[in-house]
Amino acid sequence: MIEPVDLIAHASDAGLVVDGRQRVLAINEAALGLLGRVAADVVGLRCDQLVSAVRPDGGRLCSARCEAIVGFGLCQPYTSPSCFVQRKDGSRLAVALRTIAIPGDAADLDRPVALIFLSRSTPDAADAANIDPRLHIHTLGRFAVSLRGCCLPLEQWPRKQAIHLLKLLASHVGRPLHRERLVEHLWPDADPEAGWARLKVTAHFLRQRLREAGLSQEAIVTTDASYLLRRDCVWIDALAFEDLVREGRAHQDAGRISEAINAYEEARKLYCGDYMEANLYADWCAEERERLGEVYLELLSGLAELHFARSEYAAAAQTCQTALVREPCRESVHRRLISCFIAMQRADSALRQFHRCVDILRAEMDVAPAPETVALIAPLVRGKRASAGLR
Amino acid sequence: MAGRSEARGSETPTFVVRLWLEEGRQSAPSWRGRVKHVQGDRQAYFRTLDELRSFVEQVSGVVGPPAAPAPETARHSDEDKPQ
Numbered sequence: 001m002i003e004p005v006d007l008i009a010h011a012s013d014a015g016l017v018v019d020g021r022q023r024v025l026a027i028n029e030a031a032l033g034l035l036g037r038v039a040a041d042v043v044g045l046r047c048d049q050l051v052s053a054v055r056p057d058g059g060r061l062c063s064a065r066c067e068a069i070v071g072f073g074l075c076q077p078y079t080s081p082s083c084f085v086q087r088k089d090g091s092r093l094a095v096a097l098r099t100i101a102i103p104g105d106a107a108d109l110d111r112p113v114a115l116i117f118l119s120r121s122t123p124d125a126a127d128a129a130n131i132d133p134r135l136h137i138h139t140l141g142r143f144a145v146s147l148r149g150c151c152l153p154l155e156q157w158p159r160k161q162a163i164h165l166l167k168l169l170a171s172h173v174g175r176p177l178h179r180e181r182l183v184e185h186l187w188p189d190a191d192p193e194a195g196w197a198r199l200k201v202t203a204h205f206l207r208q209r210l211r212e213a214g215l216s217q218e219a220i221v222t223t224d225a226s227y228l229l230r231r232d233c234v235w236i237d238a239l240a241f242e243d244l245v246r247e248g249r250a251h252q253d254a255g256r257i258s259e260a261i262n263a264y265e266e267a268r269k270l271y272c273g274d275y276m277e278a279n280l281y282a283d284w285c286a287e288e289r290e291r292l293g294e295v296y297l298e299l300l301s302g303l304a305e306l307h308f309a310r311s312e313y314a315a316a317a318q319t320c321q322t323a324l325v326r327e328p329c330r331e332s333v334h335r336r337l338i339s340c341f342i343a344m345q346r347a348d349s350a351l352r353q354f355h356r357c358v359d360i361l362r363a364e365m366d367v368a369p370a371p372e373t374v375a376l377i378a379p380l381v382r383g384k385r386a387s388a389g390l391r
Numbered sequence: 392m393a394g395r396s397e398a399r400g401s402e403t404p405t406f407v408v409r410l411w412l413e414e415g416r417q418s419a420p421s422w423r424g425r426v427k428h429v430q431g432d433r434q435a436y437f438r439t440l441d442e443l444r445s446f447v448e449q450v451s452g453v454v455g456p457p458a459a460p461a462p463e464t465a466r467h468s469d470e471d472k473p474q
Contacts, residue, residue, distance in 0.1 A: 283405035286429040290407045329423065329436050331413050364436040371417040 004102060004112045014118040020073050020109030022046040022066055034095075034118055036087035047116065052086035053097060054149055061097075063269055072099070072113035073106040084149035085118060094149070096121045134235045135215055137170045140292070141273025147213045161186050161198075162206040167276060169220065169229035170236055171285055176226035185284060203227060238292060241270040245299050257306050264303045271296050297323055297330070304336050313340045328360050331373060338376050347380045404451045405429040408443065 005026040008015045014031035016024050027042050027050075035050065042050060048062035055061050061083050068078035080097040087093060100115040131148045138144040145152045145166065154163050168177060168185055183195030190198065207220055219233035248263035275289040276282070300323040307316035320337035323330065334357035341350035354369075354377045361367050407427050414420040426443055427434040428450045435446040441458070448454050 281430050283429050286405060286407050286427075290409055290427070294409060294411075327425075329425070330411070332415075365423065365438055367423075367438060370413065370415045372415040375417065 004115055008115060011117065016047065016050070016116050017112050018047045018069070018114055018116060019111060020069060020113045022048060022064070022069050024050055025112055031118060034093065034120065035085065041088065051118070053080070053083045054146070055083055068099070069113065072101045075101045075103050077101045077114070082121065086151060094121050095119060132235060133216065134233055135210065135219055137166070137234055137236045138272070139170060139236060139238045139275055140241060140271050141277055143167060143276060143278055147215055150213070152209065152213050157209065159202055159205045161202050162209065165202050165206055167279070168284065169227060170234070171276070171288060173229045173234060173236060173239070174231035176223055176228045178226045182227060237270050238275060241267050241292070242295060244270065245295055248299065248302060252302055252306060257310060261303065261306050264299050264306070267299055268303070293326070297327055301333060304333070308336065308340065311343070313343045316340045317344070329364050331357065331361065331370060335373050335376060338373070342376065342380070347383070351377060351380055406447055
């Protein structure tokens with residue numbers, strides 16, 4: 001029998017082999033060339049980190065929870081005739097992505113599950129017409145800017161303050177930012193005249209780079225003494241994220257569970273990390289980071305509730321665990337997780353979770369759990385005592 | 392690229408406070424919160440304003456004025472309610 005690794009080695013197209021955990025097991029020279037990588041870069045990477053494919057509309061195709069991988073395990077191949085992959089230098093290439101699912105045990109995550117082939121393509125006229133012409137600004141997680149699926153090489157820009165200016169404008173999209181405030185953020189030690197002069201040069205540089213990237217409209221406008229990033233010229237992931245959460249909540253309130261789960265899951269995919277995570281110690285984005293973090297927790301809480309209502313206890317439990325990693329002191333989430341374990345008849349896990357809840361609340365807030373939290377595990381404790389022959 | 396408030400050790404500390412309500416069917420709802428020092432890595436959970444105040448004073452090194460007594464109207468609001 002020919003091994004998948006040998007098939008890849010002798011393929012004319014760029015190809016790689018992945019296992020059920022999304023790990024790259026083998027990659028051929030053509031794929032290394034296409035992605036601008038060397039073999040040593042690829043060892044230990046997951047395929048979503050290596051390929052980072054996005055759809056033509058800018059939405060992410062690859063993620064850490066790839067649905068195609070689950071399909072491969074069940075011997076279902078996957079195709080994306082038009083998408084973009086990210087090269088190591090940050091540039092994007094239009095490719096067609098095709099796969100061969102390898103039959104085998106679906107439960108074995110360490111076996112090769114698929115061969116993935118990437119062939120370079122040029123988006124045809126129809127695709128080009130469907131591509132969102134707006135500037136895509138990614139603020140959740142690593143800051144990135146893309147246009148028609150191509151990432152702008154921000155790390156190569158000689159004027160780093162232009163990136164900071166774009167971040168500031170994106171954080172106030174559709175609202176004017178006075179030049180004095182911008183100067184204060186960008187060059188705090190400069191006197192006003194020198195600061196304004198630098199701001200003009202930096203804004204000119206930024207506009208020029210956006211034009212060169214192919215942005216047809218003037219996205220940054222100057223009004224009086226202020227600068228403004230036009231809302232109609234940009235798509236910002238944080239705004240799309242909040243729209244989806246709102247949509248999910250509306251569906252949830254109206255009892256449309258499937259639609260609510262879909263909207264929440266789409267929103268969850270957009271939350272790739274905290275807002276402007278590279279600016280962790282900056283106060284200009286701290287408030288928004290916390291606010292969006294809270295929206296994300298609401299999303300997880302809503303999603304857990306919906307999965308629980310559909311008796312999808314494992315999914316609900318996993319969602320609660322994600323929420324508790326971010327915010328370990330939410331007692332209502334601990335309760336939901338304990339309820340999931342009880343529903344799955346995992347009494348030991350439920351009791352362990354209860355004790356974790358007690359410990360964290362005591363350590364962080366010196367508070368005892370609420371009566372309803374205690375009430376959840378009371379029957380389990382009684383059951384344990386009874387089985388141990390205690391009164 | 393760091394602005395005045397970008398780097399650690401900035402002169403003016405900034406705090407972000409997150410509040411949430413823990414609600415239950417068998418107990419009265421209670422406010423809980425987390426306060427985070429933006430320019431550093433420290434954070435604390437709290438249940439009362441005194442705990443919040445204590446964290447801010449500890450991190451900033453500045454002791455604020457004593458807590459003001461509750462306004463008359465607020466203090467007597469329960470007593471003023473019709474029986």
